[in-house]
Amino acid sequence: MDLASNEDNTVNLQAQGSKKTMMKKLTTPLLAPYKATPISLFSDYDIYLFKKGTHYNLYDKLGCHLLKWKGKKGAYFAVWAPNAQSVSVIGSFNGWNPKTNPMSLREDQSGIWETFIPGVAKGDLYKYHIVSKADGGVHVKGDPFAFLWEVPPKSASMVWNLEYTWLDKEWMDNKTKRNGLNSPWNIYEVHLGSWKRKLEENNRFLNYREIALLLASYVKEMGYTHVEFLPVMEHPYYGSWGYQTLGYFAPTSRYGFPQDFMFLIDYLHRNGIGVILDWVPSHFATDGHGLGVFDGTHLYEHADPRQGYHPDWGSYIFNYGRYEVKEFLISSARFWFEKYHVDGLRIDAVASMLYLDYSRKPGEWIPNKYGGNENLEAIDFLRTLNETLYKEFRGIQLIAEESTAYPMVTRPTYVGGLGFGFKWNMGWMHDSLFYFSLDPIFRKYHQNRLTFSAWYAFQENFILSLSHDEVVYGKGSLLRKMPGDNWQKFANLRALFSYQFFFPGHKLLFMGGEFGQWDEWYHEKSLDWHLASEGLHGQLCSMVKYLNFLYKSEKALYGNNFSPKGFCWIDFSDYEKSIISFMRRSADGKEHILCVFNFTPVPRENYIVGAPFKGYWKMIFNSDAPEYGGSGIGNSLGKEAVSLAWQGQPYSLSLTLPPLACLAFKKIHEDQPEN
Template structure:
């Protein structure tokens, strides 16, 4: 007779075909096969455990159910050379704490390991995995049925980037973050009030160090327990979806931390990471690098991506630090890296990994998007693998971000000497499907807030910030703004404090939030501002030569001829009362938005809502507008009728 909870062998979720796909690196549903799965076998409830540890001599499950005794619940290795250990433990169910006790082939023990496929973890500093299910009754059917249109390349995509732990804190206790459930209404209401189409969460996957913001991930199949259960996180996503808001997750396949309970030296060998530190250790982040040349590791990572898209109804994945994965010499000196088989610096394994990742994502979920944070000029990041691209849907435009912020940080009196920083981005704007990011990376580590980067007195700082946002929304490319920027936060981001919401008591901060709201509304309403974000036909310079006045003007165009928006931008604090701009059609041009309007905190200069075109050629066009350009302002207009 078996003792209580004595393991039973033979039960398995794996078929021979699963093992075949796993070994060749093409099994992308490993989360349904490996890890811990509550189930019933022969009428007896319990949990089936399965873990990949091919170089182990012995593996057992330890937990609160056996007083962490390594002798009580051994697993059995499969006889198919897969290196997978399995066992069904009766009586073990939802909520049980566990780890794997692994003895290497050389008899060494390196500490109990958390489950790489765990769906739930103890809250740090505790480190055990938790047996859990993913049962949840979704209510986002309407969103899921129609999200393809909301995520399309010709759709308005305006992303609000959020760190869940510091968006808001409990009143009276700045050190308790809100839970997933507490955030559901508050975050949704704020995103709706500002008009963003999507939210993007900094990594929610379980991570041991809160100060890493989630970028040191260990639990690739679990939302952090700091804010609640997996079902609580599902409820947050569900609430956003029901409000018509898409959800993007930051995802980190580039590295993982060295914590002993994690993936490092998992079975007594360098299983997930490269053995040679010239390939397997990242000097910048003091962490390990995945060996995607090992097929099973590739399958592990791609399964993680599929897991979030499938189980959590995620609408997109933003892949972090892509550049660090593409170059073998990334952040390394001569002699600190190993060339590829052709003698080059390109990481051929990771190129293949990205292509397979994106092929799998878009094949299974054609109505989502993948997005690359890639900071170099690597070609065709957002082009299909079948023509040699990496296959991402979009790429962050880091060049635009750096040039634009550098320009805006300059005193306006010097800007005429750096006019090219404004205009250069158009030369490459359509080589990729770009997102324009004003992200968390630009408001930390002493960089100051966006408002703090702006020159001049307080009035000029706010005017410059409104002008920056107008340029971003009018410029080709999808939009991303980090939380706090929409209220012109003075201080740079601190992950241990909430956004400084009290600033909304002040007129200029309320004005910036109103400006962001109106920009989002215009961006969503006007096809010219989003329909051809990735096509040269959607943009036309009117004048980029007026460096002396630091003024630029351009047209954005939609698919229909009548869908047209003119943007005129004055980057100096000098008002220009009779500035002439050429336009292609006559009649009245309606002033859609003016960043200097009183409601936004401006001086109130403008064009009384409209400008009549004159039959006077200008800038190569048959008509022109003689308009008022307020100081440090953007004016956006559209033709009211055609002549």
């Protein structure tokens, strides 16, 4: 924030998701100089934990906290700046004068500065004025632990509290069941600033409370189990989509206040929808009011740019070997579970954390102490993060976006794994999109690209993601990636979604994909919602909705995703016709779903597919159904398996395979009622 911009002693709380500019006139005049006081929220045990590197709820101690002391209402401030010569709190309450409210350095070598300032109230703006011992310079910084920041591009921290009455007890009491590894996870990925906007009001953002009502209704109607938000943590540059974070303890003020974001999560929970947040401990923004060179030294980042600067994103890299940094990051992750009731965090860019030479040429990185390229400190941090959070919070999940073949990402730390719950299956995503983008005439030469992921599908607990990363930067939307004329594009996309839903692994789809958005995603505009109910777009959306409900109702599809017992090939050798088939099984072995795919536009009559059981197989899905925009070619309501051994199975079905389509059949056993 420009220090000269507060001469009128007024706080501008313009939230772009609101119709009005919310103005708060300060309730007190500029405060008189006040001597730093010895008040502290830190006990001796807190300092012991802090120095040991195991204090993981620092948000209750550091930062700004409204309280009453000796009969006076005000705010306690605490900041870690071990290399500072002096620190003062400057703000709207003291005319941004560094001489008015100096802080006291604790005498326990913790590097923590503290003070209590009476008269400070909710909504007041503040920063830290730091004079460095290292360079003698002045560094004006926001609060690393602030609960709220001004709407960017302004950059002051804001005095706030986190008081809120939660109404999601039923959800919280059943978190373990809802969020278990073998519960259905069908995730709708959302960017809050562009899911919907008010076009008639100058294309403004929706605020958190407006989003809550609309999003909960839509997601519930569509049958998704969870939403995943691109980073909501405060970030200076909107165009980073949140991935260049600075406010690790604050939801962005672009859409409202902390209690508004709490309401969004609360309301989603009350509608049976889980909430995952993208969280970025891999790097952070270099803006001058942020964490970088915080007290004139490299506190949070490495000093050597070969370790502390990310060449791809122009951002700083955390120093994971410093215990205070580990505490800061683990406290941040813990904060969102404790204070905001979230169900999961997806950790972004894990590969960039694991490897010292990530996106670097020889000579641009420093080997570890053994001469290797593994970032040992980051690996230790990730294991500690996962161990700590899974121990303290039941019914949560931590998800890794890890783009390499690093082993045992989702295996427990006690067997040498990183300890995550889930991992995005980037290999499946890349291979599937490559295959489906091919003209069907060439697919027979590349069928292995589609089937290869089955060979490693159970090495990790995978989520099959079709995320925002695949529909930006000139890559085109999912629909535009598909080959052929208009009808064939939709048929191919229906086949892709079908393959995603029936293949082992939980599911994730970025907003707009469900109705076949033509344009690639752009963060400055709303999705093209007029398409969602039109023609083939609306029919595609209807199919996705059906698949969503089918997925979470069939144990064979969600309950055995991470065991090879839940999947077996029927046949993947018919390269010439580009046809594959496989079986999905429930964990108890009682439910079986046979999936058959024809990836060419040529219908196939009397195509024989092996089956493990005789009797009736009910057709539960046809992506070529007329109601989904297909041709209607199919097999009526089902098929009877006959005693003809085929493809290694004792029985077989004679099927008509529609063009560019998927068929799914469920075995109806004699003692199993049809549903």
